[in-house]
Amino acid sequence: MSRALRDVPGVALRTRERVKAAAAEVGYVSNVSGSRLATGKTGTIAIVVPTAARWFFGQAIAGAGAVIRGAGLDVLLYELGDAAGRQRLFAEHGLRGRADAVLVLSLNLSGSETRLLQQLGVPVAVLGVGPASFSSVVVNDQLAAESALRHLINLGHEVIGLIGIDNGSDVTSGSVPPIARVAGYRAAVSSAGMSLDPDLEQLDENSAAGGAAAMTRLISGPVMPTAVFASSDEMAFGALHVLRSAGIRVPADMSIVGFDNHDFAAVVDLTTVDQNVLAQGQAAARLVLAALANPGAAPTTASVPTRLVIRRSTAPPQPLRRRLEATDTTQN
């Protein structure tokens, strides 16, 4: 008897126990498909993500997954992979009926994608800025970037470069942060009375290679900054590599601050803005669980705080001084 196994009221305690004992004896396990059909619920939440192979998404998946599993639900993982994969998932009815809710991690949803998600008829929450019709968890990227910049400004830096994220046409990348972080950079620089210089803003793809390329452009440009704000730690890592190869010492010759607090930021002593991605994932999952529990409710927006983590990649600018020999280019 189904009611006994599921602890539904309306069954005498004795009967319940008898039934459970019998079930255990035979090794009976209720068939999931049957109950899904009968109830219409799948007990599953879909997580849609560009790829699981990048740090940010790994963190977010782990955070969200823990909360979802804690609620007794399963997680169905959809990695978009590339544009074709993205198309496939959204265009066909790839998600229909497979999950009770969906969690979209850091994707710039197009209008039609938003519409398709709505037509699914299940709660949707997004990580990052998204359509107003969905719950979302955000980080104040602009403010966070500004705080990083103020740190550099307070140290006395007057020529500060930007390494920004240029998503280009890459579907595996995130959403709005790129712009917001650039805006934070500009706001802080301007309000410190310094002028904005396009040569000091170098955008590239969000990766170590992109960061390296951007830094290369900065240190070979018309004005050499004494400090650089990188929009992601991965880009900062690439930038550090270039600096090391070029014999430019950090932080003596150049300060650098990143964004993320990636696991390896501590390993390379990178000052960075900590955005707790794990917590963001958890918050997003909680939002979607709340929507599931209370279907009528209006979409909510949760905000996760950031904080600046100061390590040893930032220091006051060195006043005109002769450059030491770069004896250590190969040092790690």
Place this chain on the structure above:
Amino acid sequence: MSRALRDVPGVALRTRERVKAAAAEVGYVSNVSGSRLATGKTGTIAIVVPTAARWFFGQAIAGAGAVIRGAGLDVLLYELGDAAGRQRLFAEHGLRGRADAVLVLSLNLSGSETRLLQQLGVPVAVLGVGPASFSSVVVNDQLAAESALRHLINLGHEVIGLIGIDNGSDVTSGSVPPIARVAGYRAAVSSAGMSLDPDLEQLDENSAAGGAAAMTRLISGPVMPTAVFASSDEMAFGALHVLRSAGIRVPADMSIVGFDNHDFAAVVDLTTVDQNVLAQGQAAARLVLAALANPGAAPTTASVPTRLVIRRSTAPPQPLRRRLEATDTTQN
């Protein structure tokens, strides 16, 4: 008519088209739960993994996921998280009826866990060494470690340290490689006519912090090695950090080689053993798909080749020379 939509033979072409057109018009999408109940297949493969938040598993999930999705199946992600989560998944019938097959990534399965998986009655494949009853994809860790060691030996190193993985009681860690890599280290050292010294073998948890701790012990031990083999890149990163802080230059004063070819190995110029984790994930998925297509078949073992990637963290040992000033401890 179900047969028309699914392109099952036995339906006239004209009828099929008519049905499809009508379905499209009404926006009809077949109910997944219904078909699952009727067919007994879920169209889903479960991936069991300690956590999605680490590089290795992110890569493996992405690799396996791409193949699974390519076959038109969904992936259900189970992260163990901790011992309790592991217990929960295996002990209760957490997986029963939810997936047509399961892929276990890098877990040392206990006897009872193996038995429970077998009782699921679905194909199981594992990434890493596992029970003979399951298909598996492996890497020859010992040979790979030996090749790394031979590289150091050929460079002329005669005192080579080991930073090894000590899983301790951590469930979120992997399987057999720790031992195999240590064995490779010992085999190569011995066969080069050098003697093994317990002080040169430092085990710690597989993380940057663990690598740092192990390296600290090595450079403060009774014999100072001129080269070190680290069993994972993450440990090597931590080790590099310690060396930099200590003013020990790489590779001038100390060579170091890692294992993994982690995304950031290139960024820190780390010589390392590339084990194509993405390919391992793909291979594991293919194994499980094959088992699904051909239920009777005996378990297979696929082997993924490794290769040594030489970067700038290894060089011949410097013969007795005076140590330069460590002016650059803060450099990045």
Place this chain on the structure above:
DNA sequence: ACGCGGGTCGCAAGCGCTTGCAAGTGCAGT
């Protein structure tokens, strides 16, 4: 023109579970 057979079509019987409901049980009140 009639019969036959290959090819289609549509009905209906499940798949295993949930749940409303009628029947049944036991106990307290009269």
Place this chain on the structure above:
DNA sequence: ACTGCACTTGCAAGCGCTTGCGACCCGCGT
């Protein structure tokens, strides 16, 4: 001892899909 009520129990009707099978249609051969 009988009636009434609250609580249990077990039955049966779906949930939406797949699939075996009988009914049917049409065109061919005789």
